[in-house]
Amino acid sequence: MTDARWRHAGIPVVDGHVHVNRFDLMTPAAQTTIRSNATFPLMERFVASPEAFLEHMDREGVAQSWLINYCAKKVMGYGPEVNEWVANYVEADPERLVAVGGVEVDAASEESIERLHDLGIQALKVHTVHQHVSPDDQRLEPAFAACERLGMPVIFHTGTSRFPGSDNRFADPAPIAAVCARHPKLRIILAHGGRPDHTQTALAILSKHPNAWLDLSSCPPRRLPDYFGDLEALAPRTLWGSDWPGPGVPGMGPNIEAFLALGLSAKANRAILRDNAMALLR
Ligand SMILES: [Zn+2]
DSSP: OOOTTSTTTTOOEEEEEEOOOOGGGSOHHHHHHHTTSTTHHHHHHHHHOHHHHHHHHHHHTEEEEEEEOOOOHHHHSOOTHHHHHHHHHGGGOTTTEEEEEOOOGGGOOHHHHHHHHHHTOOEEEEOHHHHTOOTTOGGGHHHHHHHHHHTOOEEEEOSOOOSTTOOGGGOOOTTHHHHHHHOTTSOEEEEGGGTTTOHHHHHHHHHHOTTEEEEOTTSOGGGHHHHHSOHHHHGGGEEOOOOTTSTTOOOHHHHHHHHHTTOOOHHHHHIIIIIHHHHHTO
16 A cells, blocks of 8 residues: 555545746735745746656655635736646646636636536636635636536635635635535535634535535644544545645655644554545546
8 A cells, every 4th residue: 555655654645735826927016925924936847847847746755736726817917827827737747637627707608617617627726815716706607517518627715815805705615515415415624724724614614515525735734633633533535635835835855744744543544645636536
């Protein structure tokens, strides 16, 4: 099961939440926030070169990365052009790089999702607080129906964001419950588990809806037990992610080390750090 080539407990880790984004398109205000991460210049280099990013993944002990792109033209500066860009980027190594894309709320048709699917994009990201939309907004329904039909998971941002222009009224994951209920075959990922204020709501959705998954990204690993309690019990539906180079995230490798230091069972570590993510993309 384990492999000595992989330095994190022998596990070929899947980082299910990395921001390899069009930072060149970012608004000046968002640029200022992302540049607060001291390691950001590294990522800026990797955006220009998938080969350099793959080498970085080798050094960090990461086997596969999900590249979380989304559309939030007004707040972040990038729109639908990110989809073709990320689809093209992952061609450098489609086994190790997974394209995640997005749609603007007013363009969330079934056809828009079919286009993403045709491009090779494997999951849809909805950034509630950057797109100023509630997860259960009716305008998103056609997109969810298409994702359910095509087997594409939907990743919701949950919890607050400190990027300027964020509307943290949309940070509460509670409305995701209705989406889970309406689309029982749709796999729904609650990115960041509602941290810091809505973690209990996220857990309640997980316990009620078997099609909901938790993504641990952007939570400082040592705080995970405070946020989510018994991670062993949650392991069957929990995914690993770093959110690097988001504000305050030290790096992909350092975050994995801090997570392993929590001392979960080998079985839970393996499920969270790899197997659950691989199974979600079937
Ligand atoms: Zn993120």
